[in-house]
Amino acid sequence: MEEDKFKKILYWNLGIYFCYTTIGIILVKSSTAKQPVDAVAFEIWSVCFMGIHLLLITMKFILLFSKREKELGKSYLLSFLLIILIGLPTCVFYF
Numbered sequence: 600m601e602e603d604k605f606k607k608i609l610y611w612n613l614g615i616y617f618c619y620t621t622i623g624i625i626l627v628k629s630s631t632a633k634q635p636v637d638a639v640a641f642e643i644w645s646v647c648f649m650g651i652h653l654l655l656i657t658m659k660f661i662l663l664f665s666k667r668e669k670e671l672g673k674s675y676l677l678s679f680l681l682i683i684l685i686g687l688p689t690c691v692f693y694f
Contacts, residue, residue, distance in 0.1 A: 605674040612656065612678035613685075619648045620689060645690040653679060 623644040660675035 604671060608671065608674040609678055609681070612652075612675075613681060616649070616652060616682050616686060619652070620645060620686075623648070642690050645686070649682065649686045649690065653682060656682070 623641055627641040627644070656675050656679045660672045660679065663669075663672035663675060
């Protein structure tokens with residue numbers, strides 16, 4: 600049962616990350632601005648939304664660890680690390 604919750608939390612967090620990243624790419628690619636402006640716009644979009652997402656994940660895993668629900672807290676911590684691992688290179692090296 601715990602493993603199902605663990606996977607579900609990971610999949611939801613990664614899904615949310617990929618959704619706002621895809622929306623950012625679509626919005627930036629559909630604009631009529633020149634390439635350097637597109638790169639900066641995507642970086643700003645991605646960093647802002649990723650920061651908000653990571654802040655919420657951090658609050659959630661701190662809350663879960665304080666309630667002694669370590670398994671669920673570990674899933675949020677792993678989600679945090681995966682989003683950092685995937686998100687930072689995407690923000691910086693996309694264009």
